[in-house]
Amino acid sequence: MQSTIGSRAFQNARLQKKNRKQADGLLPQAVAAYRSGRHADAQTICGQILALVPDHFEALHLLGASALDSGRLDLAEQALARAVAVEPRNAEAQANLGLVLSSMKRYEEARAVQERAIALKPNFATALTGLGNTLMNMQLFAQAIEAHDRAIAAKPDYADAYCNRGMAQLLLLRNEEARQSFDRALALAPRHMQATFGKGLVNINLRHFEQALVAFNAALAIKPDAAAVIAQRGRLYIQMARFEEAEADFNAALATDPMLETALLGRAHVCVLTERIAPAMAACKRVLERNPASEVALAWLGACFAKQGDTAAAIQHFDRALEIKPDFEDAILKKIFALDFYPGADIAVHQAVRREWWDRIGAHIPRLALGAIDRDAERRITVGYVSSDFRSHSAALTFLPVLRHHDHQPFKIICYSCSPLVDSVTEHCKAASDGWVDAWQMSDEELAVRIRSDQVDILVDLSGHSAGNRLTLFARKPAPIQVTAWGNATGTGLPTMDYFFADPVTVPEAVRPLFAEEVYDLPALITTDPLPGAQPTPLPMLQNGYVTFGVFNRVDKISDQVLDVWSALFRALPDARVVVKNGALDDSFLRDGLIARFVAHGIAESRLTCLGSSMRQEHIAAFALVDISLDPFPQNGGVSTWESLQAGVPVVAKLGNSSASRAGGAIVKAVGLDDWVAEDDEAYVAIALKYAADPSALARLRAELPARVASSPAGNVVTYTRKVEEGYRTFWRRYCAAGG
Template sequence: MASNVGSRAFQNARLQKKHRKQVDELLPRAVAAYRAGRPAEAQAICGQILALLPEHFDALHLLGVVALDSGQLDMAEQALTKAVEAEPRHAEALSNLGLALFNRKRYEEARKCQELAVALKPNLVVALTGLGNTLMRLGRPEEAIVAHDRAIALKPDYADAYCNRGMALLPLNRNAEANQNFDRALSLNPRHMEAMFGKGLASIILRHFDDALAAFDAALAIRPRAAQVLAQRGRLHQQAGRFDPAMADFQAALSIDPRQEVALLGFAQLSVIRDNVAPAMDACRKVLEQNPASEVAWTWLGECFAKQGDLTTALQHFERALELKPDFGDAITAKIFLLDFMPETDFVQHQAVRREWWSRIGAQIARRPPPLRDRDPERRLTIGYVSADFRTHSAALVFLPVLRHHDHQAFKVACYSCSPLQDVMTAQCRAAADLWVDAWQMSDEELADRIEADGVDILVDLSGHSAGNRLPVFARKPAPVQVTAWGSGTGTGLPTMDYFFADPVTVPEAVRPLFAEHVYDLPAVITTDPLQGWQPTSLPMLRNGYVTFGVFNRIDKISEPALALWSRLMAALPDARIVIKNGALQDPLLRDGLVARFVAHGIAQDRITCLGLSTRDQHIAQFAAIDMSLDPFPQNGGVSTWESLQAGVPVVAKLGRGAAGRAAAGIIKAVGLHDWVAEDDDGYIAIALAHAGRPADLAKLRTELPSMVASSAAGNVETYTRRVEEGYRLFWRRYCASG
């Protein structure tokens, strides 16, 4: 027995010696194949070695590295784990295992491997910068920068470390410094794709969109199938309003990597914009399956529910996003917008959520020292207007009349345009300005610098919390006096915003202490230019024999309480008709859905007319078929209210519980139609029924209403502008007196 055991041991030893000799011949061939760029050959040779010696460290390590390079993460992890088991104190193997775990998004396990590698070999720069990347994914960017700095100190020409350091700077908003790091990496390696990609990311954050596009294009020239670059370029196109190229990039990225998160989210956002809710929801849910902590996915899923009218679920999703990322601006903005549409909310909640934006975002932005200005109370003042809507947009219809009628002897008008989109209305806005600045590619800090350098005395926000706003600029306070006006007349919640243009109906005296701003009353919260070439039309009811109501508003303003009330009115007037006009009604799904809501309330389909997209002249011409307009709630009409009144069609409205729900009433009362504004639902019905029963009086009002509008302080844009300028002068005098 003993001799047999000894014989087997001897034979095994001879076999092991033979295998080691074979391995000694194979291993250099595997290394040479790997270095020559033949990974499949290297992998096959490693397989031969491990068939002979299953625990051979060098073969396991090389196989893991080859698999890691080729994206075979399962094989890489298995091989490198066995390699580390074979040699637990081998720093390079630990570093590579950390990288494999990092690529599998197991960041905490990766960190432990990389920290051990660095402890064993403090000058292993690959492990140091790998650890930095892992720390960044764990939400520890400051520590990540320290790790990258150690790598750079050891190897000053290490392009990867500079690139990775730049990536760690981005979440800290140190974007200009990040760009310098990417440039340094590119100076060391001009074809460093990741550095080019990082430069694109930094440029997007800095709003240097042309630079970002050039960087992404250069990165794709190096690696055409880089899904993350395609996704970010799509995001860039989307921000610039180039929706078709954006969708093409998102779809290209998803064809390469169906789980690419940025592409899925971009696809979802663009689908929501285009009213394609079902695919948007599907994309958001795919993201949440793989990343339940995606605040962006929760926000856009909320937007999908809002589009479908499920406001309660939408709000829950926005709140979930804010739990995950308390300073996520898109979620706060979505919440602000949503609450204005929720019937049960009021001034208290509306202003509270605006203050929430300030506490979560605005308060974290450093305020500038007060700019030095000549405190002469009567000198010519520079008024700076900031907007992304100096273009064909309903907001421009509101502020363009004021721009046109300014007294340029007393006021210098500067416009800071924050959108890449330009059209005929842009040219009109530009013509009304003394100074025009294309600011859409300026970061918030750069725009604040420019405003201060231009000597702006009073800076006016024309967006509120609507899309394209630059409220972070106003948080910096680059001008002595700041005002919010017109574009979204509901207040901002910013303590750095001094005044808010409103009117006594839109913002009653009793609720004004809720506002961050001092409320200054104009004749109405907004005005518009008179209709061009409009001729009075006869009352349709006289020829039709029945009343025709009109709702020429966005369909998302048609809340269920409003539709139910209108259905009640239609039931009380069995012959009445209703015409609803909005561009979104081109979509058969939306149109049929709206009609179905009326039918569900007992209103026959043939009593409802839906009109879709048209030119503005065609839009105005449709008022000839309308006897009375019905104002929606809780989100009122604005420009649509003025258009109806200017066309001679009175508007029935009711006083709501927030500024957005009282604006139409403010306009209607400002032109003298006090008896057209109700306090409640019953009053709304009573007004409509009373006037429907007096067609002769209604016909007389139809002929008189355009001149009533034109002679009112709210409807006469020159008078209105003088009131605005009186406000500016008062604000400036107060400022001068305060110093």
């Protein structure tokens, strides 16, 4: 019996020795296949080795490394965990297992394994910089940089460690330090793709977009199929307003990596910008299926709901994004904008969320030292205007009249343009200014220094919290006096903003203490130039036999609250029709959704005409179809209200409990049509019914209204501009009298 057992043991030992010898003979083949990038062959050979010797450490380690390199993370984890079990004191295997776990986003486990590797081998540079990357993904940026520094100290010529440190510095917005780290990596390894890519990211942070594009293209020359780089270039193209190229990059990145979050979110972004809401929502939902905590996906999905007029759902998504990332500026901005459309929000709510922007973002931005200032109260004042909308944009219609009619003897006018888009309106803005600065590729710091060197006395924000704003610049206070006006005139919540141009109706005296700025009254919140070449048109109802209402506003301004009121109006006027005109109606998803909402409120589709985008001349001509315009609420019309009045079409408006819901009524009152402004829903309907029943009075008003508007203090753009200039001089005299 004993001899039988001994014989079996002897035979097993001989077999194991034979298997080991055969396995060791195969190992060089596996290594050669791995080094030549033939991962499938390497993994097959490793499998053959492990079939012979299941605990063959070298084969397990090589199989794990090959699987990691080829993206087979489950196989990599399995192989490396077995390797570590076989040789727990092998630092390299521990480090590679840490890389796998980090790639699987199991960061706590990865950190523990990487720290074990470093404990086994304290100067292990690869493990140290791998740990740094894991810490960076855990949002522990300072500790990440410390780990990368230790890697560099252990291996001063380690390009990867410099690059990885740069990525961590980038996330802390330490842009100059990040650039230096990437430059050092490139000095050691000139074709280091990630470092080249990193330089592109630095340049995006600094708004140096052309330089960023050069860097991304260089990175793609090194590795043409790098999906992450392609997707980031797509994001850059959005910043450069090159939307078709952006979308092409997102599609190319997704062809390589169908679930790449950056590319999916980029696709959502570009679709929202080009009014294609259904594919934007689909992209956001794909991200959230895999990453429910993606604050960016939540913010863009919220934007999609906002576009459809579902403001409550939009705000819920923005709040969820802010729970995940409290300093996520884009979500705060989107929430601020959406709350202007929300029926339940009043001025107190609006100003509180603007203060929230300051607390989360603006308060952490250092102010610029102003230096010496000439406090001569009567000298020529330099006024700087900052906007991304010196182009064909509704905001430009509100401030171009002021630019065009400034008196350039007492005022020097400089425009700081923050958009790459230029057109004929841009040329008009340039012609109206004494100085023009293309600032769209200037960081806030660079632009602040330029404004200071231009000796701007009064710096005017023309964007508020709308898209393309530079409020982070205004947080630095680069000018002695700062004003917010016109483009999105709702108050900013910035303690560094001194004045807000408004009017007594839009911002009643009782609520003014809620604003961060001092409110200064103009004849109206905004004005616009008279309509070019506009001719009086006949009243349509005289020919049609029924009244046609017009809503030439953003479709997201059409709230359920206002649809309730309009449905009551349409029940009282069973033959009435309504024309809704907005560029967003080119999107069938939004158009069909809007029609469905009208139908749900009892207004048949046959009574509704939807018109999409057109050239401005055609847009104005469409008012010939309309007898009476209906101002939406709680977010009123602005430019659209002026256009309607100037075209001879009176506007029914209602005063609400927020600036956004009082702006339309303020304009209507400013041209003397006080009896067209209601205090409540019933009065709104009553006004529309009253004038719909009196076509002769409506026809007379239609003929008189353009001249009446043009002669009013709010509609006469020269008078209006003089009032603006009186404000500037008043602000400057106060500043000088106070000694700064």
